[in-house]
Amino acid sequence: MEENNENIKFQISEALIEQVAQLVDARKDDELSKLLNDFHHADIAEILDEINLEQATYIFKLLDSEKTSEILLELDDDNREKILANLSVKEIAEELEELDTDDAADIISELPEARQEHVIAQIEDAEHAADIQELLTYDEDSAGGLMAKELVKVNENWTINRCVKEMRAQAEDVTRVHSIYVVDNDGKLIGRLSLKDLLMASTKAHISDVYIPKVDYVDVHEDVEEVAKIMQKYDLEAIPVVDANKTLVGRITIDDIVDVIREEAEKDYQLAAGISRDVEADDSIWKLTKARLPWLLIGMFGGLGAASIIEHFNQDMGSFIVLLSFVPLIQATAGNVGVQSSAIVVQGLANDSIDGNILKRLFKEFLLGLVNGFAIAVIGLLITHFVFGTPYIVSITIAIALVAVIVMAALIGTFIPIFLDKRGIDPAVATGPFITTSNDVFGILLYFSIAKLILGF
């Protein structure tokens, strides 16, 4: 049984990619099929992402659609688009026949509008086609947009015996049986049955005697992030989806939710880093620029705003021109505190671990700002006076400004995400450059205002 070992190679080597490319170029179809059939479809997708489009398309047409349909799902978005453009409508329909409805709908929605209907028309299995078409009608961020039509459902009036028979037929279409859903004669969801219970029940019993009437479900229009929270909270591996009449219309499995969680976390992280759309390191310079430049422009206008504040105060600063040297200190501190405060609030909102009491939270951040600010101010006071040799009164001014700026940045960083969340806007957009920029401007304004007050210039 030594063949198991091949499964543990999770990294595709350069040598293997080279070998595949050479086999394609030499048109050695048999060797190629033999080699690739030993690999998992996710590994083949990785290989196809590394070779050129013509080579990838060749392999795609060589392998059978049972394998290529799975490969299609794992390819990089850009590569999938290019390979699909090289396939005929009929060929795409054949791929979709092999896929679960949710995956098939995802692929169709990536096609140009004009092609979508032609592809659906070519799908031979009419029920499969109708299911896919239904899924395409839902918003992609709703439970309906994430669910699959494939599921195992049994009628409450069946016996266990009939249930096992019917399930054998249904299970052929369902890759993984998580739960068996129990419906009444109208197709309404009334409960569930675990495979374990089924395995352990007498064959003559009726479903209505053994099923569990407690079942979690979500509405077909529920937001996917909410579905993710529910499935995580209740540790569910699958959840049934119902329409307004409680009719069972689909099922969402945990592997789809894993993608939602990962994408959501990546999006928050990118927003915090000032990247406005979903990009990857491998994207084109043009696409990366479109994602990054807008935030740089916001930062630039903040910087220019700060410049005009400095210009304004500069005129009457006289001998206190040394204050200008500490602008970067004020700015860096305000920026860092703002990002810290907003990140904690954004994560708290995402986890539902923050309650609605905004005043309590602001008061806590105020105290936190005072503690942090005092620590930073004392160190700043000592260093500016003893290392830089600034007069005491200037060092004290800087220290007081640091406390004020830290408290202000903590309050702004806390208030803005909560405010946006209450308004129904994703609070993650507030983190990163947006808060940094407003803190830059207000921080510098506060610094010079305090200096003017104390030093009286």
Place this chain on the structure above:
Amino acid sequence: MEENNENIKFQISEALIEQVAQLVDARKDDELSKLLNDFHHADIAEILDEINLEQATYIFKLLDSEKTSEILLELDDDNREKILANLSVKEIAEELEELDTDDAADIISELPEARQEHVIAQIEDAEHAADIQELLTYDEDSAGGLMAKELVKVNENWTINRCVKEMRAQAEDVTRVHSIYVVDNDGKLIGRLSLKDLLMASTKAHISDVYIPKVDYVDVHEDVEEVAKIMQKYDLEAIPVVDANKTLVGRITIDDIVDVIREEAEKDYQLAAGISRDVEADDSIWKLTKARLPWLLIGMFGGLGAASIIEHFNQDMGSFIVLLSFVPLIQATAGNVGVQSSAIVVQGLANDSIDGNILKRLFKEFLLGLVNGFAIAVIGLLITHFVFGTPYIVSITIAIALVAVIVMAALIGTFIPIFLDKRGIDPAVATGPFITTSNDVFGILLYFSIAKLILGF
């Protein structure tokens, strides 16, 4: 079947929490049990997190351990610690009897060292205790630290009939049967069997005739992040864990991996925001300060470094003192570009979507920096000259410095995470304040150096 509706209340109301607290204070045990038994353990945990410790402990002792053990898993870390401190060693052992080995081991590892052995000694089921003790020996970031001992395994020499019988016994201990693992007489993992296959096979067949010899598995010492990547890549809902002899020692399920993925993403996000340890909005001010102050200090030293650079150039700047007004612009731009570049690299490294060619990536960031820098520089040139009225030569100086600073920040932001990753250090520590601070200092140094070169002061 209208009772289903109660499951859809995913939010706990203030009124319910108040009601529970009052029932506890009035010692109305029957009403309390009746009320709480209708709720999912995750919901009860949410209620316990909201009421005071004495009330929570009271409920904990009231409900039976089948329910409280599950509640324990869902409580906030801080609350769990406090409630466990209020329970006797015997009571804790009773909770652990009810839990799967992986969850039980997690709870024990949170106890004070001195209590751990006493609790294990009180667990009645000797096998359960031994399993838990074994799990405690593995590193918490390894597959062994994440896996559970509960799994369904069958011998290749059994018939389907015997297999079903043995499974019924084993399945009692296993919450969810994902896959049936097939072992040889030595306990070595040799393949798997799906429940579906079992359902559809003849009862007289031998396991060795029907099992699938291809099975993915991980080593007990494998890093959990690597396990998460493998399970996501191959869309696995469970993966068996083996030791160096390929003996089957445990199983990891996707719900544990969901936690790993979420925690990893949250950690990266917090590091990017300059928060050095796992904290939540509800933590104490002291804990939050310890997580935040170190980064603020790094930022402060950067700011002081920038101050000394400015002091140095300031002396001979003369009429070009206006340059000081644009320090915030330079600083904000350098900071933003650095964070953007590093975030993309960190995510790429986390997804394995970045290959090792560091020069290629730096060249791409160089080009990207030129494109973004040129756009920012042109706008900056126009605004500083026409709005601020700075002389052309100064505006041109600022524009050239912007391009240089953006390219520099992009290169530093790309290089540092890749460098750290190659050294085996988590690249996420590089994002956030660390890169922002070094870009602040180098950016300002570059700015004044370029100005000195062009303006000749």
